[in-house]
Amino acid sequence: MNGRRTRAFLRATAGYLAGRPAAVAPPVQFLVEAAALCNYRCTYCVRGTAAGAAMSGGSSLPAREGRMPLETFRIILGKIREAAPAAAVSLSFGGEPLLHDRIVDLIRTCNEHGYAAGVTTNGSLLREPLARALASGGLRYGLL
Numbered sequence: 001m002n003g004r005r006t007r008a009f010l011r012a013t014a015g016y017l018a019g020r021p022a023a024v025a026p027p028v029q030f031l032v033e034a035a036a037l038c039n040y041r042c043t044y045c046v047r048g049t050a051a052g053a054a055m056s057g058g059s060s061l062p063a064r065e066g067r068m069p070l071e072t073f074r075i076i077l078g079k080i081r082e083a084a085p086a087a088a089v090s091l092s093f094g095g096e097p098l099l100h101d102r103i104v105d106l107i108r109t110c111n112e113h114g115y116a117a118g119v120t121t122n123g124s125l126l127r128e129p130l131a132r133a134l135a136s137g138g139l140r141y142g143l144l
Contacts, residue, residue, distance in 0.1 A: 030080050033093040034068045035100035046094050067100045077113045092120035104137035116140040
């Protein structure tokens with residue numbers, strides 16, 4: 001860390017300890033759950049399992065499932081832009097993004113709005129044709 005960053009970090013830490021938390025930097029990435037669906041029921045996941053809910057402090061994600069419409073996604077990206085600058089949007093959080101029938105369109109939309117698009121997936125649906133479509137759509141990173 002350089003001197004300025006160190007001083008900013010120490011001021012933020014002192015403020016936090018004094019009960020005045022402050023953001024040190026804008027978020028680098030936003031997580032958007034575009035597909036509230038999953039083809040697995042992992043015991044550690046908050047998506048609809050009691051064990052996952054217990055491990056996350058007692059709160060689980062709503063049982064409601066579905067795919068976010070592309071227009072709603074565009075509105076959310078606009079709200080993100082208003083809230084804080086970010087470098088990336090990850091299409092994941094408790095759901096399997098590859099179950100979204102318009103996943104490539106969502107990725108293209110991220111790119112159109114200036115965000116690097118990423119996904120976190122269980123990988124079970126990833127086959128070569130989909131992988132090629134994701135890459136041609138502008139997917140910048142993926143986590144399995």
